Amino acid sequence: MEDGRQPLELAPAALRRQTDPAGLGFATTTELPAPTGMVGQERAQESIDFALEMNDSRYNLFVNGDPGTGRRIAVATAVEAIAKSRPAAKDWCYVYRFDQPEEPHAVALPPGMGRPFAHDVATFVQTARRELRQAFSSDAYATQRKELLSDIEPDHTALWSALREQIRALGFLVRATELGIAILPLRSSIGPQNVAPSGVGGNDESELDDEPLILSREEIDALPTAERNQLRARHEQAETLLKRNLPEITALEDEMAARIRVLNTATAEEALTQGIEPLVEQYAISADAVDFLRQLAGDMVAHADVLRGDVDDAGSASDAEGDEEDQGMDGSEGRVSLPALLRRYRVNVLVSHKPEDDAPIVIEMNPTRTNLLGRIESGTKRGLPFTDHMMIRAGALHRANGGFLIVQAHDLITTPHAWDTLKRVLRFGMIGMDSGGEPQGNPPGATLRPEPIPANVKAILIGDLSTYRPLMEQDPEFRLLFKVRADFADEMQRTPDAEQAYARFSANVARTSGGPPLAADAVATLIEEGSRWAEDQERLSTEFGSLRDLTLEACYWAKKEKAETTSAAHVSRAIAARERRTSLSEDKYNELIDEGQLVIETSGEVIGQVNGLSVRISTDHFYGVPMRITARTSPGVAGVTDIERETAMSGPSHSKGVLILSGFLAGRFAQDFPLSLSASICFEQNYEPIDGDSASSAELYTLLSSLSGVPIRQSLAVTGSVNQRGEIQAVGAVTAKVESFYRLCEIRGLDGHQGVLIPRANIRNLMLREEIVAAVKAGRFHIYAIGSVDEGIELLTGIPAGRPDRDNRYLEGTINARVSQMLRLYSDRVRAYIAGQNVGLARP
Numbered sequence: 001m002e003d004g005r006q007p008l009e010l011a012p013a014a015l016r017r018q019t020d021p022a023g024l025g026f027a028t029t030t031e032l033p034a035p036t037g038m039v040g041q042e043r044a045q046e047s048i049d050f051a052l053e054m055n056d057s058r059y060n061l062f063v064n065g066d067p068g069t070g071r072r073i074a075v076a077t078a079v080e081a082i083a084k085s086r087p088a089a090k091d092w093c094y095v096y097r098f099d100q101p102e103e104p105h106a107v108a109l110p111p112g113m114g115r116p117f118a119h120d121v122a123t124f125v126q127t128a129r130r131e132l133r134q135a136f137s138s139d140a141y142a143t144q145r146k147e148l149l150s151d152i153e154p155d156h157t158a159l160w161s162a163l164r165e166q167i168r169a170l171g172f173l174v175r176a177t178e179l180g181i182a183i184l185p186l187r188s189s190i191g192p193q194n195v196a197p198s199g200v201g202g203n204d205e206s207e208l209d210d211e212p213l214i215l216s217r218e219e220i221d222a223l224p225t226a227e228r229n230q231l232r233a234r235h236e237q238a239e240t241l242l243k244r245n246l247p248e249i250t251a252l253e254d255e256m257a258a259r260i261r262v263l264n265t266a267t268a269e270e271a272l273t274q275g276i277e278p279l280v281e282q283y284a285i286s287a288d289a290v291d292f293l294r295q296l297a298g299d300m301v302a303h304a305d306v307l308r309g310d311v312d313d314a315g316s317a318s319d320a321e322g323d324e325e326d327q328g329m330d331g332s333e334g335r336v337s338l339p340a341l342l343r344r345y346r347v348n349v350l351v352s353h354k355p356e357d358d359a360p361i362v363i364e365m366n367p368t369r370t371n372l373l374g375r376i377e378s379g380t381k382r383g384l385p386f387t388d389h390m391m392i393r394a395g396a397l398h399r400a401n402g403g404f405l406i407v408q409a410h411d412l413i414t415t416p417h418a419w420d421t422l423k424r425v426l427r428f429g430m431i432g433m434d435s436g437g438e439p440q441g442n443p444p445g446a447t448l449r450p451e452p453i454p455a456n457v458k459a460i461l462i463g464d465l466s467t468y469r470p471l472m473e474q475d476p477e478f479r480l481l482f483k484v485r486a487d488f489a490d491e492m493q494r495t496p497d498a499e500q501a502y503a504r505f506s507a508n509v510a511r512t513s514g515g516p517p518l519a520a521d522a523v524a525t526l527i528e529e530g531s532r533w534a535e536d537q538e539r540l541s542t543e544f545g546s547l548r549d550l551t552l553e554a555c556y557w558a559k560k561e562k563a564e565t566t567s568a569a570h571v572s573r574a575i576a577a578r579e580r581r582t583s584l585s586e587d588k589y590n591e592l593i594d595e596g597q598l599v600i601e602t603s604g605e606v607i608g609q610v611n612g613l614s615v616r617i618s619t620d621h622f623y624g625v626p627m628r629i630t631a632r633t634s635p636g637v638a639g640v641t642d643i644e645r646e647t648a649m650s651g652p653s654h655s656k657g658v659l660i661l662s663g664f665l666a667g668r669f670a671q672d673f674p675l676s677l678s679a680s681i682c683f684e685q686n687y688e689p690i691d692g693d694s695a696s697s698a699e700l701y702t703l704l705s706s707l708s709g710v711p712i713r714q715s716l717a718v719t720g721s722v723n724q725r726g727e728i729q730a731v732g733a734v735t736a737k738v739e740s741f742y743r744l745c746e747i748r749g750l751d752g753h754q755g756v757l758i759p760r761a762n763i764r765n766l767m768l769r770e771e772i773v774a775a776v777k778a779g780r781f782h783i784y785a786i787g788s789v790d791e792g793i794e795l796l797t798g799i800p801a802g803r804p805d806r807d808n809r810y811l812e813g814t815i816n817a818r819v820s821q822m823l824r825l826y827s828d829r830v831r832a833y834i835a836g837q838n839v840g841l842a843r844p
Helices: 042-053 073-082 113-136 137-147 154-170 205-209 217-222 225-282 289-304 340-345 371-372 394-402 409-414 418-428 466-473 477-479 496-513 520-534 542-558 568-581 584-594 652-669 696-708 734-749 760-765 771-777 789-797 817-835
Strands: 059-066 091-095 106-109 171-177 181-184 346-351 361-364 377-380 385-387 402-407 460-463 485-486 489-494 539-541 609-619 621-636 641-643 680-681 717-718 754-761 782-786
Touching: 042 073, 042 460, 059 073, 059 402, 059 466, 059 621, 073 402, 073 460, 091 113, 106 289, 106 409, 106 652, 113 225, 113 289, 113 346, 113 489, 154 171, 154 225, 154 418, 171 225, 171 584, 171 717, 181 225, 225 289, 340 734, 340 789, 346 394, 361 394, 371 394, 371 418, 394 402, 394 734, 402 409, 409 418, 409 460, 409 466, 418 477, 460 466, 466 477, 466 621, 489 652, 496 652, 520 539, 520 542, 520 568, 584 609, 584 621, 584 734, 609 696, 609 734, 621 734, 641 652, 652 696, 652 817, 680 696, 696 717, 696 789, 734 754, 734 760, 734 771, 754 789, 760 782, 789 817
Parallel strands: 059 460, 059 485, 361 402, 402 460, 609 717, 641 680, 717 754, 754 782
Antiparallel strands: 091 106, 091 346, 171 181, 377 385, 489 539, 609 621, 621 680
16 A cells, blocks of 8 residues: 555464463363362453451442352352351340230340250240149248238138028028039928038038029019019128128238238249359350349249140140130239240240351242331231241351352342342341331231341342442432442453363363363363454453353263263364354345345445445344445535435434545545535434444445445455544454454355454454355455554455545545545536536546
């Protein structure tokens, strides 16, 4: 070229960076150790370590990266290392709160003491019941009771006996019932009976013997009226006697009951003290545990009469609520049943650890509100709902308390109430069953409000930018609670250490899956494929999930052939099989071209027409496609019109690229005359939206060809963006684009003239398949790297682009000279048209 710059035809070695198997340092992967640590993610590792080591509830961690980049494994490894340096978390229990039963009390204990505490309490209750039975059945208790009532009981007995005899003389019997004292009529034909008096609330044998003497309601109704009136009069006299004497009797009974209560309390306290004090001393490290034990002993004293009963200790959930019993000698009312009492005294071990455990690590796979906070179960008794402290179940936050909670961010923000639940716990530092807006689901009448537990949890969310951005933009509290973000790169430098990491990882995959070990050439092919995924000869993809899949598939083919090792041929076969599985849409596109349905030329020359290269995405597969780009020019003032933009089929990046073309033309050719041009550019036979500026250089070539009248070689295809100075800039997916045009030319037959123009900056991004490298080596296909529009137009037309002289004029016959002359003629034509003159237009 006249400006001294020449397009660079790339040698085969520049098209694919190969790895020498001999340089890897092993024959097969059986010689390699298991992978350790992360490679190529130093920035992310620093962020993770910083967040995990910060002892502040606001420094929670968001791990950002694409799936398959090793985020989860890296986080788990880092968390495990930190957890080993942290002590085991506390045990947490819920116990009955005696003063507020609807608010169970949370008890914290050192790790490993929760379950022993529950067992010791249960053992104490059983032992205490036995001690109570022995104490209340002892001769000492009987003697004390007798002595205590010796000055009252004779008077009580005498008063009661006299009252009964007086009422008996009137023809009535006195009996205590559930509704009070009843005066029952006796048959007049039966004489007086000697009935020994008894205390209120009791029925002795003499009263039972009097049952046949009592008149029934039917017998009373059958009496003559006179007798019935006499019976009523005597009944009123009996009631008068009862009302006159009952207060004195009741006062004596109250005094007896009070003395018995004092005795019973003292007896129960003495029986329980020996068992409770060692327990209090054993768990003195927890003030909450001691407080519960003290209240437990007090409640057992108050219900000693129930606890010393001969009911089986095992109480089921349906026995949680007992029936009220009759009033006893001690005057207590509404006594709880024994099964309900025994359930009340049980300890619910919510979370338990071992003293030698590390700090807990919990990975919550389904972060619903219930799974995070736990749940309160409920049951029914006699058709009514109920719940209690024994029906509280731990959630992930309870299990992770004192340690780390790992959650997938997408699952968290798409599950109703889950994010709000986690946010409230982190913000307030408390784990409460009511820490959110979603109800627990317990039926009315079965409510429970457990005491919140202090939270000390380091939360780790694993996600990507699609989950990070909504949280940052829509919830101001997110940035306050998750102050650290660890960004996982999707690629890393292709260093010897990185190549060894690929080798060790694939070796471990083969080893753990039972596949044949990989030969060195197989690992070399995997490394090269990693660079292909990264679209960079100097980098490797960090999508280890894809590396794992390809290794498994290569081992599959090796096992299918019963090979002892997995070779490069097996890896290549796995790659080919994978591409065949996903390339149906790509093959259909090429068939349309081959059948002439889509018109793409790979030979000949055409003015204003070039083969551009684009990329299409089909589900999990993206591929390059050749596309015909054409341009038509004429005098006018409309400028460059992009047909795709006019039909709303182009995105902003593509529209920007087209607008740059006008800037290039004006800057290079229209310095001494106005640019008077109407041009249209079209992607022919394209029916899908287009975006990106990678075709802007191809569009410029069509304009230059149309303006100069020089045809473009159709055996070449072009990719690359252009700026207003005419410099060719790098684009993406250059490997896929080159391979798409190669496949088309291969189908039609390679003639040695076909090739692709790519930006010089994209040389390092080429990782072409071996067959294309071989075709270039044989001279059947060519790849050119260019840095400017001038280099490209010369290759496409075979005519020098031309360099301006001091007067900004180009050498006659060059592309730039022809374009300049045509644009000047366009300008003259427009001026003449506006002036009403008729100036002819001829090709220079």
